[in-house]
Amino acid sequence: MKVLNQDIxxxxxxxxxxxxxxxxxxxxxxxxxxxxxxxxxxxxxxQSFYGKDLDVGEVISLADTMPFFSEKRLILxxxxxxxxxxxxxxxxxxxxxxxxxxxxxxxxxVDKRNKLYKxxxxxxxxxxxxxxxxxxxxxxxxxxxxxxxxxxSRAAMELFLSSVGDDMELIRNELxxxxxxxxxxxxxxxxxxxxxxxxxxxxxxxxxISDIAAGRQQAxxxxxxxxxxxxxxxxxxxxxxxxxxxxxxxxxxxxxxGKGREEIAKKxxxxxxxxxxxxxxxxxxxxxxxxxxxxxxxETEEQVKTGRMGDRxxxxxxxxxxxxxxxxx
Numbered sequence: 001m002k003v004l005n006q007d008i009x010x011x012x013x014x015x016x017x018x019x020x021x022x023x024x025x026x027x028x029x030x031x032x033x034x035x036x037x038x039x040x041x042x043x044x045x046x047q048s049f050y051g052k053d054l055d056v057g058e059v060i061s062l063a064d065t066m067p068f069f070s071e072k073r074l075i076l077x078x079x080x081x082x083x084x085x086x087x088x089x090x091x092x093x094x095x096x097x098x099x100x101x102x103x104x105x106x107x108x109x110v111d112k113r114n115k116l117y118k119x120x121x122x123x124x125x126x127x128x129x130x131x132x133x134x135x136x137x138x139x140x141x142x143x144x145x146x147x148x149x150x151x152x153s154r155a156a157m158e159l160f161l162s163s164v165g166d167d168m169e170l171i172r173n174e175l176x177x178x179x180x181x182x183x184x185x186x187x188x189x190x191x192x193x194x195x196x197x198x199x200x201x202x203x204x205x206x207x208x209i210s211d212i213a214a215g216r217q218q219a220x221x222x223x224x225x226x227x228x229x230x231x232x233x234x235x236x237x238x239x240x241x242x243x244x245x246x247x248x249x250x251x252x253x254x255x256x257x258g259k260g261r262e263e264i265a266k267k268x269x270x271x272x273x274x275x276x277x278x279x280x281x282x283x284x285x286x287x288x289x290x291x292x293x294x295x296x297x298x299e300t301e302e303q304v305k306t307g308r309m310g311d312r313x314x315x316x317x318x319x320x321x322x323x324x325x326x327x328x329x
Contacts, residue, residue: 008033025169026132075102076104082107155190205237207223224319
């Protein structure tokens with residue numbers, strides 16, 4: 001991230017960037033910062049593409065077009081899947097792309113053997129935006145609260161992180177709640193966290209997946225409705241479901257290789273006690289089923305983001321479909 005921050009600060013941009021990984025908050029943050037730094041309020045020289053139905057020829061045509069009364073043109077390509085499939089045409093084009101164009105890819109996953117990946121790494125910059133370590137999250141939280149004139153006790157910080165988890169999107173939303181709740185005070189205490197934070201969301205998701213594994217469709221749906229009643233956005237619930245199934249698949253595959261809890265925790269980026277819980281839950285599903293669930297979650301998220309389906313209905317249909325399947329183990 002140091003390179004990204006430096007390029008933005010100095011307004012010295014490489015021709016092409018690829019940001020990938022599971023930390024959606026960081027990807028969105030850098031996407032917006034690049035847009036602001038390169039174009040400001042200029043919308044005429046900004047084009048964006050989303051999804052796998054990308055017309056590479058159209059991207060190249062736009063990249064070749066000189067910016068209108070501006071030094072730069074920014075083209076944003078999100079979740080295209082180009083870094084996991086054949087994309088030779090675009091890779092071959094990049095060396096001759098005009099200096100006036102900046103091409104920004106934002107992806108979920110990449111294949112480092114991919115031709116486009118290698119070319120972007122050669123000509124520009126590639127970085128993985130993954131879950132941040134606890135120390136980094138604490139520093140970020142303190143920075144946010146400091147700007148709001150708040151301090152947080154050590155006990156409240158520990159309770160907050162253990163309750164909310166390491167997803168920066170969730171953390172940011174819960175911090176907003178805490179700031180509003182403690183208006184007129186400058187110190188956040190454990191009882192404030194208990195009063196306003198959605199401390200049960202991770203547990204709800206875990207229990208919901210146990211219901212899905214057992215085919216308890218109504219119970220899984222009731223937990224979903226409980227989360228909606230707690231004002232949790234459907235898109236966030238969908239994201240957490242996808243994340244949990246992805247973790248289950250990763251742990252399942254590591255178990256099949258004979259790995260123990262400590263090694264699984266390290267490779268999967270999980271706390272050991274969390275890894276133990278996921279190891280037990282992963283035994284309720286077959287690897288093929290989990291892989292199918294992960295793919296369906298990605299497809300559903302894309303349908304929501306492209307406006308083909310509402311977020312609330314999408315998450316509900318996902319739960320109904322998954323809990324209705326048989327032969328999970």
